[in-house]
Amino acid sequence: MAKRVGIEVSIALAEAVRLANVDVVAAFPITPQTHIIEHLSESIATGDLDANFIPVESEHAAMSCCCGSSAAGARTFTSSSSQGLMLMSEVLFIPGPLRLPIVMAVANRALSAPISIWNDHQDIMSQRDIGWIQTFAENGQEAFDLTLHAFRVAEDRRVSLPMIVNIDGFILSHVIEPIEILSQEEVDQYLPPFKPVYRLDPRRPITMGPVGIPEVYTEARMAHSEAIKASKRVIIQGWKEFAELFGRQYNPVETYHSEDADILLITMGSISETAMTAIDTMRDKGQKVGLVRIRLWRPFPGPEFRKAVGKVKALAVVDRCLPPGATAGPVGTELRSLFYKVPSAPKIFNFIAGLGGRDVTVKRFEEMVDKTKAYIKKRPKELYEVIGVREK
Amino acid sequence: MANTDAIVGWKTITFGCHVLEPGSSAKFRTGDWRSQRPVLDKEKCIKCGMCWIFCPDMAYSRTEDGYFEANMEYCKGCGICAHECPKDAITMAPEE
Numbered sequence: 001m002a003k004r005v006g007i008e009v010s011i012a013l014a015e016a017v018r019l020a021n022v023d024v025v026a027a028f029p030i031t032p033q034t035h036i037i038e039h040l041s042e043s044i045a046t047g048d049l050d051a052n053f054i055p056v057e058s059e060h061a062a063m064s065c066c067c068g069s070s071a072a073g074a075r076t077f078t079s080s081s082s083q084g085l086m087l088m089s090e091v092l093f094i095p096g097p098l099r100l101p102i103v104m105a106v107a108n109r110a111l112s113a114p115i116s117i118w119n120d121h122q123d124i125m126s127q128r129d130i131g132w133i134q135t136f137a138e139n140g141q142e143a144f145d146l147t148l149h150a151f152r153v154a155e156d157r158r159v160s161l162p163m164i165v166n167i168d169g170f171i172l173s174h175v176i177e178p179i180e181i182l183s184q185e186e187v188d189q190y191l192p193p194f195k196p197v198y199r200l201d202p203r204r205p206i207t208m209g210p211v212g213i214p215e216v217y218t219e220a221r222m223a224h225s226e227a228i229k230a231s232k233r234v235i236i237q238g239w240k241e242f243a244e245l246f247g248r249q250y251n252p253v254e255t256y257h258s259e260d261a262d263i264l265l266i267t268m269g270s271i272s273e274t275a276m277t278a279i280d281t282m283r284d285k286g287q288k289v290g291l292v293r294i295r296l297w298r299p300f301p302g303p304e305f306r307k308a309v310g311k312v313k314a315l316a317v318v319d320r321c322l323p324p325g326a327t328a329g330p331v332g333t334e335l336r337s338l339f340y341k342v343p344s345a346p347k348i349f350n351f352i353a354g355l356g357g358r359d360v361t362v363k364r365f366e367e368m369v370d371k372t373k374a375y376i377k378k379r380p381k382e383l384y385e386v387i388g389v390r391e392k
Numbered sequence: 393m394a395n396t397d398a399i400v401g402w403k404t405i406t407f408g409c410h411v412l413e414p415g416s417s418a419k420f421r422t423g424d425w426r427s428q429r430p431v432l433d434k435e436k437c438i439k440c441g442m443c444w445i446f447c448p449d450m451a452y453s454r455t456e457d458g459y460f461e462a463n464m465e466y467c468k469g470c471g472i473c474a475h476e477c478p479k480d481a482i483t484m485a486p487e488e
């Protein structure tokens with residue numbers, strides 16, 4: 001039976017990986033991901049988890065090892081963050097097209113310069129197009145559940161794609177929460193053994209990762225891109241079955257007081273909980289405000305998002321990433337593209353907030369909603385706005 | 393001469409773009425890149441096999457009389473065999 005315990009989110013996530021009975025963990029420690037792999041390395045050392053821990057010399061090596069072990073048919077996990085994810089970047093683009101179902105937890109953190117160990121989404125947004133399925137957890141329970149879901153979906157033979165679970169660095173990774181830890185029997189019920197579509201086997205030699213000459217490269221990339229799109233059905237099915245077994249239902253997007261709202265806040269990750277508090281406060285004052293939270297970032301759940309938004313007047317889209325020189329933040333850009341030329345599309349205003357660990361408070365959400373109200377009447381000059389930035 | 397098996401659509405391309413048939417690179421004829429070809433002077437050749445060892449395309453094979461002969465369907469004309477031959481028995485002749 002599942003047990004509800006007070007546990008640090010990183011440890012709970014590592015417990016999910018242990019319960020998934022992974023075969024290989026190849027990882028390099030980096031703040032704020034460290035506790036995840038520390039706990040896994042300990043579990044392997046004490047024999048609680050029968051797996052190989054590869055203490056690599058860098059994140060580049062970590063992801064290379066993961067590609068190799070997944071190709072050999074081993075259930076594979078790694079975790080990284082920020083600068084570590086950057087060092088991994090070259091290899092991150094490879095397992096997607098090769099259809100290697102590696103699971104990775106990213107404890108989201110800002111990027112240098114200036115040096116920052118604190119939370120925002122710039123690390124993962126810089127790796128937006130690596131071709132992995134990506135989800136964002138809101139709290140500790142979700143971090144645990146989404147990790148099991150990730151193994152289930154990634155390794156499904158209809159999907160066979162790598163998958164990232166994003167958790168906010170510190171805000172989630174280092175916080176102790178009451179989390180329901182599933183038992184081994186329960187996890188085994190949900191997660192079947194890994195049966196790869198193809199694996200490297202000297203008895204039946206195949207080549208993975210050949211050169212793609214111009215005559216096939218486009219087709220190979222298209223096949224990968226379509227596989228990501230098609231994975232949505234399995235992702236949703238994986239959540240449905242999770243709900244049937246354990247009672248917690250997850251969807252590609254979640255809503256909070258969205259039905260009668262005039263303005264919707266759009267968020268990803270842990271700030272969504274503060275946003276809900278802000279909505280309660282604003283609703284008490286009679287303001288028709290709601291929330292749509294994006295849980296599934298890649299593949300982007302376009303139809304689900306449109307349905308969740310309905311006929312609302314305006315979206316206040318919160319991005320935790322400032323892409324220099326771009327027209328807007330990554331989520332803002334995504335949604336403007338999604339609604340371009342759609343009849344009766346909502347007005348979209350983009351707010352950049354919570355960079356490098358700066359708190360996004362209830363007050364900040366109220367400020368965004370106030371600005372959105374003003375912008376509905378009078379269009380702002382800029383396509384995005386950095387919330388709470390000091391000028392002098 | 394290049395293998396046209398590679399011309400596939402995105403729906404029919406192999407899973408993960410894997411090559412599922414071992415040794416299939418033999419089907420990919422690299423000989424049409426060549427701008428010069430190795431010509432052997434049997435008078436000088438001592439049948440040591442260095443050309444056979446060094447050829448990056450494994451174009452050489454041993455003939456019945458013990459000499460080594462490059463298969464022109466695979467020889468890409470790199471000249472490595474000529475460079476490595478200890479007896480200067482191979483010269484590179486331009487392709488017409």
Ligand code: SF4
Pocket residue numbers: 429430446447448449450451452462466467468469470471472473474
């Ligand atoms: S020229 Fe190059 S490819 Fe041709 S036989 Fe010599 S070594 Fe091999």
Ligand code: SF4
Pocket residue numbers: 432436437438439440441442443444460476477478479480481482
């Ligand atoms: S390397 Fe030169 S000498 Fe040796 S077998 Fe080849 S051609 Fe003959």
